[in-house]
Amino acid sequence: MSLAVDPSTRPSRRRRLPTGVRAKLFAYALVAPVVLLIIGLVAYPFFFAIYVSFTDQVVGSVGKFIGFANFVYLSKSATFTAAIWNTVIIVLVSDGLKLLIGLGLALLVHQAIPGRGIFRSFLMLPWAMPAFVAFLTWRVLYQPIGGGINLVLTGTGIYPHVVDWLGQRQTAMGSVIAASVWRGFPFWFISILAALQSVPKDLYEAAHIDGANAWRRFWVVTVPGIRQVVIVTTLLSSIWTANGFEHVWLLTAGGPSDATMVFPVLAYFGMQTQRVGEAAAVSVAMLPILAILVIFATSLMMRDED
Amino acid sequence: MTTLTATIPLAKSKAGQRLRRRFLIGRLLSYAALVIAVLLVLFPIYWMIITSLKLPREIYRVPSLWPKTFTLDNYEKILSDGQFLIAIRNSLIVSFTVTIISVIISSFAAYSMVRFRYRFRGFVGRLILFAYLTPGSLLFIPLSIIMAQLRLGNSLFGLIMVYLTFSLPLSTWLLQGYFKGVPREVEEQGLIDGLSRIGVLFRIVLPLSAPGIAAVAIFTFTGAWNELLLALVLITSESQRTAPLALNYLITSDVLPWGPLMAGAVISSLPLMILYFVAQRFMVAGLADGSVKG
Numbered sequence: 001m002s003l004a005v006d007p008s009t010r011p012s013r014r015r016r017l018p019t020g021v022r023a024k025l026f027a028y029a030l031v032a033p034v035v036l037l038i039i040g041l042v043a044y045p046f047f048f049a050i051y052v053s054f055t056d057q058v059v060g061s062v063g064k065f066i067g068f069a070n071f072v073y074l075s076k077s078a079t080f081t082a083a084i085w086n087t088v089i090i091v092l093v094s095d096g097l098k099l100l101i102g103l104g105l106a107l108l109v110h111q112a113i114p115g116r117g118i119f120r121s122f123l124m125l126p127w128a129m130p131a132f133v134a135f136l137t138w139r140v141l142y143q144p145i146g147g148g149i150n151l152v153l154t155g156t157g158i159y160p161h162v163v164d165w166l167g168q169r170q171t172a173m174g175s176v177i178a179a180s181v182w183r184g185f186p187f188w189f190i191s192i193l194a195a196l197q198s199v200p201k202d203l204y205e206a207a208h209i210d211g212a213n214a215w216r217r218f219w220v221v222t223v224p225g226i227r228q229v230v231i232v233t234t235l236l237s238s239i240w241t242a243n244g245f246e247h248v249w250l251l252t253a254g255g256p257s258d259a260t261m262v263f264p265v266l267a268y269f270g271m272q273t274q275r276v277g278e279a280a281a282v283s284v285a286m287l288p289i290l291a292i293l294v295i296f297a298t299s300l301m302m303r304d305e306d
Numbered sequence: 307m308t309t310l311t312a313t314i315p316l317a318k319s320k321a322g323q324r325l326r327r328r329f330l331i332g333r334l335l336s337y338a339a340l341v342i343a344v345l346l347v348l349f350p351i352y353w354m355i356i357t358s359l360k361l362p363r364e365i366y367r368v369p370s371l372w373p374k375t376f377t378l379d380n381y382e383k384i385l386s387d388g389q390f391l392i393a394i395r396n397s398l399i400v401s402f403t404v405t406i407i408s409v410i411i412s413s414f415a416a417y418s419m420v421r422f423r424y425r426f427r428g429f430v431g432r433l434i435l436f437a438y439l440t441p442g443s444l445l446f447i448p449l450s451i452i453m454a455q456l457r458l459g460n461s462l463f464g465l466i467m468v469y470l471t472f473s474l475p476l477s478t479w480l481l482q483g484y485f486k487g488v489p490r491e492v493e494e495q496g497l498i499d500g501l502s503r504i505g506v507l508f509r510i511v512l513p514l515s516a517p518g519i520a521a522v523a524i525f526t527f528t529g530a531w532n533e534l535l536l537a538l539v540l541i542t543s544e545s546q547r548t549a550p551l552a553l554n555y556l557i558t559s560d561v562l563p564w565g566p567l568m569a570g571a572v573i574s575s576l577p578l579m580i581l582y583f584v585a586q587r588f589m590v591a592g593l594a595d596g597s598v599k600g
């Protein structure tokens with residue numbers, strides 16, 4: 001780059017590109033690697049997945065175009081229907097709970113109470129744990145033999161019978177949701193806590209002078225102050241929960257008899273049995289709903305930026 | 307809410323006493339709720355650690371909250387055949403490489419988008435956000451086919467490539483936020499002092515954003531360290547397995563070895579837990595800025 005150049009041979013100012021253009025070229029050069037890699041590793045595979053979902057591709061063959069046959073097949077499959085419903089239930093229930101728990105704990109820690117820093121650190125722990133470690137641990141916790149939950153429930157007499165939490169239809173979904181809430185609420189907790197800390201204090205004082213009680217102050221000051229963050233967090237968390245694989249895969253692998261089957265696990269099973277076209281169709285079928293969430297989230301996050 | 311109550315001068319009137327009692331009850335309830343929440347958070351972690359230190363008979367036959375004998379047998383078992391250590395090593399290689407590549411080329415892109423005005427800037431910003439939110443559950447299928455075609459399947463190099471799909475958008479998005487905090491005047495001063503554009507980036511912008519870069523590096527490392535689905539479809543041979551993959555295959559075998567499994571879980575979460583406790587300040591700021599996937 002910086003070769004020693006004799007001043008006399010240095011190109012004259014006039015022959016160089018104008019600084020505006022040079023700055024632009026420099027800017028493009030800086031951004032190019034990321035843009036090219038994203039086009040190659042995200043955009044191209046994205047459209048490739050959509051294309052594959054319209055073929056009967058299996059591993060080792062290219063497959064031919066078969067129109068909507070994969071989607072027609074899926075719509076008649078009970079497992080696929082179960083996967084859609086379970087995904088919707090997990091997103092609604094677990095993200096609803098994460099919001100309530102995250103908001104509640106953020107409000108508690110936001111108070112000027114001694115020890116709040118320690119509470120905050122402890123409450124963030126599940127988020128610091130790798131997801132695979134968290135869900136493997138919950139798998140052990142739920143075991144009829146060797147599991148901590150049964151031990152505590154029978155030991156304290158809260159529920160005297162040993163339950164196979166992950167092994168029966170009635171409890172499997174609730175168990176998956178509980179584990180996913182445990183691992184996921186800290187993200188909400190920290191996001192909301194940061195938003196609370198950015199609400200100006202004098203707004204509360206003004207509301208107080210105007211005679212608003214605590215409940216009223218919550219609705220007229222706190223809620224508008226954190227609304228934006230809560231909306232973005234809801235969208236992001238819903239997208240991640242809907243596409244979550246680990247929680248179901250490591251706890252139940254979709255069982256028992258599809259009681260906890262979700263679409264990422266179903267797509268993975270499709271890949272395992274080498275029916276690539278069908279597997280892709282499972283994911284692509286969820287795309288319309290996800291696209292709405294993603295576009296909504298993107299426009300909100302871009303608006304934040306400007 | 308109690309902050310306000312606390313600021314009101316507490317007269318020794320009846321109203322004052324009532325207020326004071328309400329304040330104390332509020333405090334007490336707050337602490338009770340927080341302590342219960344912390345216990346619920348800690349119990350699974352406690353169970354993971356204690357199970358990893360138990361003898362098989364105390365896991366299966368006479369389960370207890372506090373084992374009579376502590377043992378490191380489980381750690382010995384999972385470490386002895388060497389496979390798990392190889393998996394940890396693979397995870398370290400992949401996570402470090404992904405982090406270094408992402409931080410470097412993402413800071414270029416983020417700097418370009420923050421400091422320069424050009425035609426496709428808005429488009430690039432949108433592309434990065436879309437990429438960030440494009441789910442892995444959709445991408446894992448085409449990526450495994452493409453990597454197989456490129457003969458990069460079943461290799462750590464291939465894994466590093468596909469992990470860039472989530473690390474690049476995340477790092478670029480976060481770094482943009484940090485770079486915005488660097489005052490333009492400082493950069494202009496650098497240019498006047500004879501630094502080149504790239505010199506400004508390396509000598510001024512990057513050092514001033516060091517806490518942000520640390521946070522981005524930790525998030526990227528964590529993302530790569532935790533990834534399971536892409537590794538499952540890409541890696542087929544035992545020698546290329548990462549830590550999550552190695553533990554995943556422990557539970558798909560017929561006997562479920564809870565003790566060694568939890569020992570492996572403890573080993574693979576220790577580095578991250580320590581990292582988070584040390585760097586919590588950066589992490590919280592980073593999370594608040596860019597909404598980072600947990």
